[in-house]
Amino acid sequence: MKITPLSIAGAYHIVPEKRGDNRGAFARLFCSDHFDAAGLNTQWVQMNLSRSAQQGTLRGLHFQRAPFSEIKLVRAVTGKVYDVVVDLRAGSETYGAHCGVTLDSDQMDTLYIPQGCAHGFQTLTDNVELHYMHSAPYAPDHEGGVRFDDPTLAIAWPLPVTETSPRDRALPLLPDMKPLIL
Numbered sequence: 001m002k003i004t005p006l007s008i009a010g011a012y013h014i015v016p017e018k019r020g021d022n023r024g025a026f027a028r029l030f031c032s033d034h035f036d037a038a039g040l041n042t043q044w045v046q047m048n049l050s051r052s053a054q055q056g057t058l059r060g061l062h063f064q065r066a067p068f069s070e071i072k073l074v075r076a077v078t079g080k081v082y083d084v085v086v087d088l089r090a091g092s093e094t095y096g097a098h099c100g101v102t103l104d105s106d107q108m109d110t111l112y113i114p115q116g117c118a119h120g121f122q123t124l125t126d127n128v129e130l131h132y133m134h135s136a137p138y139a140p141d142h143e144g145g146v147r148f149d150d151p152t153l154a155i156a157w158p159l160p161v162t163e164t165s166p167r168d169r170a171l172p173l174l175p176d177m178k179p180l181i182l
């Protein structure tokens with residue numbers, strides 16, 4: 001697998017070596033030895049899946065506060081998404097900046113999101129399943145987020161937004177938030 005660092009420190013795009021044959025394809029998506037050698041987390045405590053019906057659906061931007069700050073490993077099981085990481089770490093040189101990658105179930109690629117960053121995505125196709133591995137348990141009392149359409153973040157979402165949750169539409173803007181302490 002090829003692990004490429006992104007512009008937000010600690011975020012990586014991971015592309016597996018896909019082996020195709022007459023039956024289809026096979027790829028290794030997570031390898032404890034390989035992740036360990038690259039300094040990435042190997043301990044996952046939760047595995048989640050979301051299903052989004054409509055192209056243009058937007059979920060995020062979400063994070064969990066300490067002591068439940070989490071690392072996430074996400075990939076599209078079906079369809080394609082534009083996936084975004086926003087740096088909210090106190091003292092970070094790239095505080096408030098973001099990076100985005102397209103995750104494509106055909107490519108079987110993965111995004112590694114470090115602690116202290118918000119995560120969100122927009123579906124580029126109908127019927128998207130997004131699969132997550134989490135380094136910390138779900139802690140609803142420690143959930144937080146920032147608005148996907150915050151003009152300070154200025155994220156260029158690829159499509160008009162079709163579906164969002166009421167919670168996501170009510171999230172605060174970056175200037176009204178405190179940086180995250182891990």
Ligand SMILES: Cc1cn([C@H]2C[C@H](O)[C@@H](COP(=O)(O)OP(=O)(O)O[C@H]3O[C@@H](C)C(=O)[C@@H](O)[C@H]3O)O2)c(=O)[nH]c1=O
Binds near residue numbers: 059060061062063120
């Ligand atoms: C995130 C989560 C939600 N839930 C519940 C709460 C709610 O009833 C229902 C849907 O939750 P949400 O509306 O928060 O789902 P969603 O907006 O898809 O939340 C996800 O968004 C993306 C961007 C992330 O990065 C994820 O970590 C997660 O926050 O599922 C759990 O039971 N466990 C979980 O780990």
